[in-house]
Amino acid sequence: MEDFRQSKLDNTGLAVQPEQMLREIIAREPEGFHAYADLGSLLFRLNRPDEAMALFNETISKYPDHVWPLSIKAAVLTAERRADEALDAHMAVLNRAPHAGLPWINYADALKTVGRTTEAVTAYRKAVDLDPCNGSAWWGLANLRTISLTPGDVALMEQVLGQARTKGGGDPFQLIQLQFALGKALADLGDYERSFQYYTKANRLRGEYAPFDAEAMHDFIRASTATFTPEFFAQHSGSGHDAGNIIFIVGMPRSGSTLIEQILASHPMVEGGGELFELGEIANNIALRGSGLTSLPKVISGLNAGELQEIGKAYLDSVHRHRRTNRPYFTDKMPANWRFAPLIHLILPNAKIIDVRRHPSACCFSAFTTYFNRQTSFPADLTGLARYYRDYVRMTAHMDAALPGRILRVQYEQIVEDIDTEVRCLLDWLDLPFDPACLYYYENKRPVHTPSAQQVRRPINRDGLHHWRNYSQWLAPLHGEWDSDNGLTLLPFYGPWAE
Secondary structure: OHHHHOOOOOOOHHHHHHHHHHHHHHHHOOOOHHHHHHHHHHHHHOOOHHHHHHHHHHHHHHOOOOOHHHHHHHHHHHHOOOHHHHHHHHHHHHHHOOOOHHHHHHHHHHHHHOOOHHHHHHHHHHHHHHOOOOHHHHHHHHOOOOOOOOHHHHHHHHHHHHHHHHHOOOOHHHHHHHHHHHHHHHHHOOOHHHHHHHHHHHHHHHHHHOOOOHHHHHHHHHHHHHHOOHHHHHHOOOOOOOOOOEEEEEEOOOOOHHHHHHHHHOOOOEEOOOOOOHHHHHHHHHHOOOOOHHHHHHHHHOOOHHHHHHHHHHHHHHHHHHOOOOOOEEEEOOHHHHHHHHHHHHHOOOOEEEEEEOOHHHHHHHHHOOOOOOOOOOOOOHHHHHHHHHHHHHHHHHHHHHOOOOEEEEEHHHHHHOHHHHHHHHHHHOOOOOOHHHHHHHHOOOOOOOOOOOHHHOOOOOOOOOHHHHHHHHOHHHOOOOOOOOOOOOOOOOOOOOO
16 A cells, blocks of 8 residues: 555645655746646645645746746646636736737637637637647647638648648647648548548657557456456455545547536536546556556556555545535546546446447547547557457456446447437436436536537537548458457447448
């Protein structure tokens, strides 16, 4: 237990040392803005938001002629999901630096998060006007997903892309985002072949700079399914923290998980927490006792009941700072937490786990068309996405066999076809009374931080249900037979899509 308690997630005096170090750095280098950002973030993590805000405001007063203190305040508030406060801070930055592109992008991102889409479009367009080469601005526009880019946009993006390639160098992630935006723009215009070409180029470049280790993931899943057997769970029955107010929503990216969270967050008893990193950080800290992710199942299997309970409490303490209401239930919608379903059960046996499932070709292709930030390691080709999807299905299928009924599977396509019935079934499983607000989820004004932010602010529709079929001639890796080393054929796993 001692190793875990000394992790960076600890909320007690064990965090004093990094706090003191950061304060000493600030004392030596008063204009060392990175230390201010780190200290502010740490104070938020320690549930000391008032101190963090006082630090930022004092720094802003101390350096009234500098933009960076305001920028740090805006960035940390954004990272902490304090959307309204972040919006005000971004406005303050713009008032100081109206002719810089980046503040307009940050402001547009904040507007998108709170659902002010028309203003977000204007802000992204302003950023493009200031710097047509800025891929982040173009991707911001494209990623709204509820507007179409124009032939003029395509021509300008291809022009600046050609100039960037001719000059060489530059930020590769700007080029990646520019090509993702071109893929979306050409799709809007019905030019699916060229659209697919740009998506392929964007993913290829992203894979070079943010590589994904498919073998390590596959080994981790094999180790997990071998370790966490029905007998293992039976032996650890009764372990963990007894809290039952957490609802984990897991699945593939672009599976419809944001929609499910938006539906639940529209219920008067549920607060939507968004995509939280705490469980992943806890898993990484536990894995440090071994030799990395693959050893995590073995390390977890060696934890005793007291340690499992302590880790469950540490998780609850660490996510507390994200709470904004006193609603009794709270969601954690980090899709990749499917990897840690056994850990969730062991540390929080009364927590609910919902697996949102979508047609594999639709889901994988939608992920293929989405830019994930530079910190995110995720498959960047169709074959890799298919294998990742299969590993995800293998893990959740194993949990179904080891702990029948522990995870609720929600089918995205069924939600689209009959939202009333599916929402009632979902609420029944959660032991929550039906509330009609869940059917009118699109009226919920809560901030949404995922690529689906604008989509979940519209009534349920079939618009994107079969979008992937426009590209079907290029999606063979999502349909092909796999040999015994790679598992079973992709499509027959769960769902009404056998073709």
